[in-house]
Amino acid sequence: MSYAERLQKRIEKTGSRLCVGLDPRPGDGGAAFAKNFLTQVIEETAIWAAAYKPNMAYFEAMGIEGIKLLEDLLAAMPSDVPVILDAKRSDIGETQKYYAQGYFAGWNVDAVTLNPFLGYDSIEPFLDWEGKGIYLLAVTSNPGSADFQRQKLADGRSVFELVTALGDRAKAEGRATDVGYVVGLTNAADVLEKIPDAPLLVPGLGAQGGDLASLAAAGRSAPDVINVSRGILYAADERGFGKRARDWAEKISAAYGK
Numbered sequence: 597m598s599y600a601e602r603l604q605k606r607i608e609k610t611g612s613r614l615c616v617g618l619d620p621r622p623g624d625g626g627a628a629f630a631k632n633f634l635t636q637v638i639e640e641t642a643i644w645a646a647a648y649k650p651n652m653a654y655f656e657a658m659g660i661e662g663i664k665l666l667e668d669l670l671a672a673m674p675s676d677v678p679v680i681l682d683a684k685r686s687d688i689g690e691t692q693k694y695y696a697q698g699y700f701a702g703w704n705v706d707a708v709t710l711n712p713f714l715g716y717d718s719i720e721p722f723l724d725w726e727g728k729g730i731y732l733l734a735v736t737s738n739p740g741s742a743d744f745q746r747q748k749l750a751d752g753r754s755v756f757e758l759v760t761a762l763g764d765r766a767k768a769e770g771r772a773t774d775v776g777y778v779v780g781l782t783n784a785a786d787v788l789e790k791i792p793d794a795p796l797l798v799p800g801l802g803a804q805g806g807d808l809a810s811l812a813a814a815g816r817s818a819p820d821v822i823n824v825s826r827g828i829l830y831a832a833d834e835r836g837f838g839k840r841a842r843d844w845a846e847k848i849s850a851a852y853g854k
């Protein structure tokens with residue numbers, strides 16, 4: 597089964613497009629505290645999770661213990677929930693081979709985020725993995741997405757369309773790995789129509805203030821997932837993680853109309 601099919605199956609089973617972001621702040625309790633914290637988050641949110649997205653930065657900030665924590669969590673993750681490792685890697689192909697091997701074979705994550713700035717040969721080592729997916733940063737959720745990604749080329753296209761061209765090329769070549777894109781909800785409005793079919797990973801809901809209306813208007817049918825991290829892990833309210841996740845999942849479903 598391809599990554600996109602597995603994700604679609606999970607979306608249908610849960611009725612949710614919520615991707616739960618696992619961004620543990622390395623507080624006073626360190627990795628031991630973070631392990632209990634995230635174990636509870638996962639237990640309480642699993643029925644609403646179309647996917648989980650651990651972000652490498654938060655684990656790396658805890659040093660070797662953080663990496664060990666990530667490995668333990670990945671090993672204990674509910675087997676029917678796809679895991680998207682938010683690593684945003686980018687390097688020459690020779691080195692990317694080892695990232696691909698480490699993430700897909702070693703840690704067995706389902707998908708990984710990549711920075712496409714080094715071009716097609718830099719993503720190639722990730723393209724021949726049956727059942728796996730990559731998400732290329734296309735239009736990120738930060739204001740700086742205007743600096744490169746939204747710039748116009750002489751032929752009228754935007755720079756992010758050069759990124760989607762990489763995915764089109766992989767598809768035309770019949771590569772095994774599914775290629776999707778990261779599109780920040782805060783900057784999604786006029787972008788979605790240009791990426792109709794590919795799976796999207798959409799951060800920016802919750803703490804970053806993204807508005808679901810743009811997704812609703814686009815009437816999408818791809819296996820998109822919408823990420824919420826701080827809005828579940830660190831919201832300043834009395835609800836538990838499960839209730840926060842359910843509320844986000846319901847808001848997302850209402851916006852999609854399905």
Ligand SMILES: O=c1ccn([C@@H]2O[C@H](COP(=O)(O)O)[C@@H](O)[C@H]2O)c(=O)[nH]1
Pocket residue numbers: 617619651682735736737738778779780799800801802803804823824825826827
């Ligand atoms: O364009 C991007 C790409 C990645 N992210 C990551 O998603 C989460 C968002 O966290 P929130 O707390 O829900 O804002 C975080 O891991 C980012 O590094 C993004 O926000 N935008």
